[in-house]
Amino acid sequence: MLRSLSIRDFVIVDRLDLEFSAGFTVFSGETGAGKSILIDALALALGERGDASMVRTGHARADITAEFAADxxxxxxxxxxxxxxxxxxxEHGGVxxxxxxxxxxxxxxxxxxxxxxxxQLRELGDMLVDIHGQHAHQQxxxxxxxxxxxxxxxxxxELAAGTAAAHRDWRRLVKRCEEARGRDRELQLERERLEWQAAELDKLAPVEGEWDDISAEHRRLSHAASLISGAQxxxxxxxxxxxxxxxxxxxxVHQMRQFAEIDGDLADTLAALEPAEIQLREAVHSLTHYAQKIDLDPERLAVVEQRLDALHSAARKFRVQPAQLPTEHAARRLQLEELTASQDMAAMQAATEAAHAAYLKLARELSKGRATAAASLSREVTRAMQDLSMPGGRFEVALTPTPEAQSFGLETIDFLVAGHPGVPTRPLAKVASGGELARISLALQVIASSASLTPTLIFDEVDSGIGGAVAEVVGRLLRELGQGRQVLCVTHLPQVAALGHQHLRVKKRSEGDATLSEIVPLGRGERVEEIARMLGGVEITATTRKHAREMLAL
Incomplete structure (x- = not known):
């Protein structure tokens, strides 16, 4: 759950440090006080896109830190x-x-x-927080x-994502088959060209490092007479x-050894001459071995020159350096293998059919899961509609098979609703009024969220368009959801605010020419005043305060 939120120089917030607890927390405040700024700041910390306009005027940067408890x-x-x-x-088990x-x-x-x-921030944020915006019912x-x-x-x-990936793989293979059929003659010519080139290089059989070795051997053989003469x-x-x-x-050296025994001043001279004698004798030994090994070999020289000519000729033909011929050989072989594989229509068709079967397996499993979930969601939302001033109303999730397989599965999903008993269900967009849509949307979000693993749920004025007794039902739904989850709700309804486990008020204050927003936790007496304000507006009377106390007592 969200432990704390620290905001610095964000929009009209200069400095704000909030501590949160479990349960149902409500935020209220006058219009324009900045209630949704809190949600915007948290969304930024969760990876949402931001821009320079979010930095408080006259300051270098905005800084938001959110700390979450994680077991x-x-x-x-x-x-x-x-x-x-x-x-x-x-270390303290947090993020x-x-x-x-x-x-x-x-x-x-x-x-x-x-x-x-x-x-990374968004991916992690999706595991920690689920935000329902105030326009969720329109979406x-x-x-x-x-x-x-x-x-x-x-x-x-996860299954839906896997189905979409399988669909992409299948369609990619279908496209490759179609392209192969359309380019059959062109591919055949390309294959013949690659076969000829690969055969040429097969015959030459260049070896990695061969060019450097044979070039060195050629230099040695072509200068053998000079090398023998020089060595001798x-x-x-x-x-x-x-x-x-x-x-x-x-x-x-022999003389210096004798003289050094007579005069020690010659020891340095002897020390310099002895290594020189040793090194010269080693050089003589090495030259003797070299002179015995090197030989004039015109036949080998002819073979080497023929090989060099063959490598040079192939390098010019393929427009590469001679040393690159082995790499070029491997590349042409690989191209030929890939092209041959791409022209193997039987293998391509088999791979396409296997990919289609893999997609259908996942899609059918997804359809089965959706059918079960659709029945469950239909019952639960229908039950909630009865409490949301829609007696006799029905909600239904319709699954309609698609004419063709789609990336999202084998069926379209439509939310159908009947607002009154005895009337057929119709698409949500066609029959629901603004108030009904807001109520159904909230019920859906609460019910769907209850099945989620996300520990923190945020509702940003999703209760707009409702009021009265329905608002109290909404508040109870959110409070019930808060029994097992951390729920934060920005609200303008006193019926919802009164049911919060904690209540924070957002208010504006002036500091010079600047307008700043701040959030303060409310105690029991302060909650009475805030609920009364939400009930009665500017003029707060004893009656509204009494009503506020009654609401909090309930």
């Missing part, structure tokens, strides 16, 4: 999501969502102090909203001529 044992789905995002619950919006319109988001994306006229409400009520959201000349100078360096240096 890992009760919400393993929440803990699993956090772990998947490399996040974890706070901290923060959103910073600057005056330039740039936004930053954080989850438990770690930078996050808006998508409920749209078929997709009715379908979503039924699916959410029946906990079919170096050996003559170093070790094999009459005046060779290595024997002469060995003689000098």
């Amino acid at each position: 890992a044992a009760a919400r393993p789905d929440l803990e699993a999501w956090l772990q998947a995002q490399a996040l974890s619950l706070e 901290l969502l923060r959103r910073v919006l600057d005056s330039g319109g740039r936004s930053r988001a954080f989850i438990n102090g770690t930078p996050a994306t808006l998508a 409920l006229l749209r078929p997709e909203a009715q379908r979503k409400l039924l699916d959410n009520h029946a906990d079919l959201g 000349g170096a050996l003559d100078v170093l070790a094999e001529s009459d005046n060779a360096i290595v024997p002469a240096l060995g003689h000098i």
